[in-house]
Amino acid sequence: MYKKCLYLLTVLLISGCSFSGVFFPIDKRPDDPIKGIVETVQLSSPDGKMINHFLFKPPHKPKATIFVFQGSGSKVVNWYKVIKPLIESNYQIFMMEYRGFGDSEGKASHALVANDASQALRYLVTRSDVKQMPVLVMGQSYGGQLAIYVAHSHPEFVDALITEGTFTSFGDEAAYSSPLLVRPFVRAVFSEPYISEELIADLQHPMLIVHSSQDKVVPFSMAETLYAKANGEKELWEIKGKHIAAMIDLPQDYVSKINDLLRRSRNNGKAN
Template identity: 30%
Template sequence: MIKVVCLTGTTILFFQENAGNIAHRLEFIATMMRYLQCNVFMLSYRGYGDSEGYPSQHGLIKDAQAALDHLLQRTDIETTKVVVFGRSLGGAVATALVKNNPGKVAALILENTFTSILDMAGVMFPLLKWFIGGHGSNGLGIMNFLVRSPWNTLNIIGNVSAPVLFLSGSQDEMIPPAHMKRLYDAASLNTRTLFIEFADGMHMDTWLRGGERYWHSIRLFLEQHVGSSSD
């Protein structure tokens, strides 16, 4: 067993994947709190769970901003130690939020995140790659205007100044692991980045298959960039 280190005052703002709702992440969050001894804040995007409204890129970015603003106004946490963590779609939300709030977030963690919805269209529907595409597409992208929420994370990751940890499941069956590599490469100007692969990790279970190495990697990254004290 690894020794659990108390990350004094660390609060993780977690953004979930596209599928399901925050109730489906409770086992993951409980494990995170046990290993990292941190606070965790989650929100249900508009149109998810019991939240009203309809999800869109603009709307989800507003939801994320409201969550961060709420945390930064609290007096019961250390607001200089807020870490944003996003998985899959949540990674796109998290990147946009951190990019829009320079200096307000201590670190960013991305897990199994896509480069853009435009690139994912060609993955999910191969014939579309000739008509819709972003970076790395062999197509012309002549129908890109049809995609209302493009989530071009690859375009903005290079503008994130906070430290970034990339957690990639090499067996991701939904988002090609190459997307995470491309995001990492695009963030190369930021010298405080770290890329870690988990050989057996799939899209939703990288944290389970990664086991203690998964949590140990996050813990060491946060110790370096956020600070810690022995429990």
């Protein structure tokens, strides 16, 4: 146990006390097949790295565009089975490949990926096939941090917010994932560019917070904290099952929840 704790503390210090290496493990799974119409988009970041994006087109006229942020450790192609029910329900899905994954260049860190996400949202809302429809942001697990961040950074571009299995902050999740003996040290030395539970308090968007009470990766109590801190029109949907598995286990219910959120966002209008 002592050696494991010492190793974790060393990782913290080497990674700039942000646990970036732990939050962005490279997924070695084979690529899943993608069907249907998909467009790839490359955007150059301010530091000169090329970041890859995907726009998945639905079979019929889209009713909204959803910018989906996947969990860390997975390429976009391996998230296709998760977003497939949304595409089949005529949602247009935009996704960003995190730095160091797939064809995206660079090395991921919390701050750099957040900047990439902001740039991607600014690009997305300028597209002619997006301008005339609502834009929702959705994030699962780590991706929920990005969804909250971009909704807070650009409220004028976002109509509604969805998070699933999302933690209150990077530091909270790093501490929760560490042995009990190490947790106080993790919280003491951890640095993070933003804290989701603070940002969500400023949002006025209609939001849906999805979380399993059986989640062993991110405790349900974090969803309760995010829900309590949120001040906009909000819903906490408590489910059962594994971490961020709701779209696989409950696709019809999930799509129905998002359809309802879309209706509420149209009544609410874009946040100012």
